[in-house]
Amino acid sequence: MKQVSMVVVMLAALVLAACGGSSGTTNGVTVSEAWARPSPMMDRAGAAYMVLQNNGAAEDKLLSVEGDIAQTIELHETKESGGMLAMSPVPNIPVPARGKTELKPGGLHVMLIGLTRELKAGDKVQLTLNFEKAGKVPVAVEVRE
Amino acid sequence: MKLRWLIGWMLIGWLAACTHNFSGVAPNPIGPAPDFTLIDETGRPFQLSDLRGQWILLAYGYTHCPDVCPLTLSYLRDVKQIVDPNGDRVQVVFVTIDPERDTPDSMRRYVGHFDKLFDQKFKGLSGTPEEIAAAAQLYQVKYEKKETGSADGYSMAHTAEVYLIDPQFNWRMTFPFGIKAEEIAADLQYFMQNPEAK
Numbered sequence: 001m002k003q004v005s006m007v008v009v010m011l012a013a014l015v016l017a018a019c020g021g022s023s024g025t026t027n028g029v030t031v032s033e034a035w036a037r038p039s040p041m042m043d044r045a046g047a048a049y050m051v052l053q054n055n056g057a058a059e060d061k062l063l064s065v066e067g068d069i070a071q072t073i074e075l076h077e078t079k080e081s082g083g084m085l086a087m088s089p090v091p092n093i094p095v096p097a098r099g100k101t102e103l104k105p106g107g108l109h110v111m112l113i114g115l116t117r118e119l120k121a122g123d124k125v126q127l128t129l130n131f132e133k134a135g136k137v138p139v140a141v142e143v144r145e
Numbered sequence: 146m147k148l149r150w151l152i153g154w155m156l157i158g159w160l161a162a163c164t165h166n167f168s169g170v171a172p173n174p175i176g177p178a179p180d181f182t183l184i185d186e187t188g189r190p191f192q193l194s195d196l197r198g199q200w201i202l203l204a205y206g207y208t209h210c211p212d213v214c215p216l217t218l219s220y221l222r223d224v225k226q227i228v229d230p231n232g233d234r235v236q237v238v239f240v241t242i243d244p245e246r247d248t249p250d251s252m253r254r255y256v257g258h259f260d261k262l263f264d265q266k267f268k269g270l271s272g273t274p275e276e277i278a279a280a281a282q283l284y285q286v287k288y289e290k291k292e293t294g295s296a297d298g299y300s301m302a303h304t305a306e307v308y309l310i311d312p313q314f315n316w317r318m319t320f321p322f323g324i325k326a327e328e329i330a331a332d333l334q335y336f337m338q339n340p341e342a343k
Contacts, residue, residue, distance in 0.1 A: 040254065040259070041251070084289065086300065087210070088295075
C-alpha cells in the first residue's frame with residue numbers, strides 16, 4: 001500500500017514538473033499574468049504586460065522578446081517627465097533577486113511593432129522572453145480587455 | 146443633553162449623505178469650457194460646443210500610442226458603459242496631439258475600436274498642427290515630439306488628463322491620469338443627480 005502511494009506521489013510530481021515547464025517557469029524566473037489588449041488597428045503597435053518573478057539569489061535581466069506576432073518587438077517604458085507621460089525604448093528590464101518586476105499599463109511593457117495578425121480578445125499569443133541568466137522562457141499572452 | 150447628542154448625530158448623518166469625495170479636481174472658479182473647431186473622424190468640421198446639452202469626456206492622445214491612450218480610452222468606454230450605455234447623455238471626445246501622422250481616417254479606426262458597444266459613436270478629432278496646438282493650449286494640454294530610436298518611429302510625450310464638461314458647456318472637472326473608470330463614473334453620476342454641486 002505504501003509503495004502504491006509513493007508511486008502516485010511521484011507520478012503527480014512528474015505531471016506537475018511537466019506542466020510547470022510549459023507555463024513559463026524555468027531556471028528561476030516565473031512569468032505570470034501575461035496579457036495584451038485587443039489591437040485597435042493592425043498598423044499600430046500593441047503592448048503586452050506581465051509579472052516577472054525572479055526566484056534566484058541574483059538579479060536577472062529581461063534582454064529581449066521574440067515572437068511571430070510582430071515584425072519587431074521592443075522593451076518600452078512610459079515615464080512621467082515635466083507632467084507629461086513619455087514612452088521610450090529601454091535596453092533591458094531588471095528583475096531583482098528574489099523579487100518581481102511588474103509590466104503594467106502606464107509603465108514597463110513589451111511593445112509589439114508591425115503586427116502580423118490582429119490581437120483578438122480570447123486569443124493567446126506565444127512569446128519567448130530572453131533573460132540574461134534564466135535564458136529563454138516561453139510565455140502564452142492572453143488577449144483581453 | 147440627550148437632545149444635543151441627537152442633533153449632533155443627525156448632522157453627521159446629513160453630512161455623510163450629502164458629501165461626495167470627488168476623484169477629479171474642479172477648476173476654480175467653474176466657468177465656460179473653452180471651445181474649438183477641428184476636423185472629426187468623418188472629415189467634417191466639428192465644433193466642441195455642438196455637444197452642448199450632453200456631458201462631454203474630453204481626452205487628448207494619439208493613435209501610435211499603445212500604452213497610455215488605450216488605457217484612457219478603455220476607461221472612458223467603461224464610464225460610458227456604467228453611466229449611459231444606451232443613451233446620448235455622455236459623449237467621449239478624443240483629440241490627437243500628433244497632427245503629423247493622425248488623419249480623420251486613423252482617428253475613426255482608433256476610436257471606433259472603443260465605441261463598439263454603443264449606438265452613439267465617440268468623436269475622434271484631428272487638424273493642422275496650428276489648430277491642434279491651439280485646441281491643446283485651451284485645456285493646458287502639453288505635448289512634445291520625441292525621437293526615441295524605436296522601430297515604431299517617434300513618440301509623443303503628453304499630459305493625459307480627462308476633462309469633464311457639463312451640458313451647459315461649463316468645464317466642471319479634471320481627472321488626473323490613472324483615475325479609474327468607476328471613480329470617474331461616480332463623480333459624473335453625482336453631478337447628474339446634483340446639478341448644482343460644485
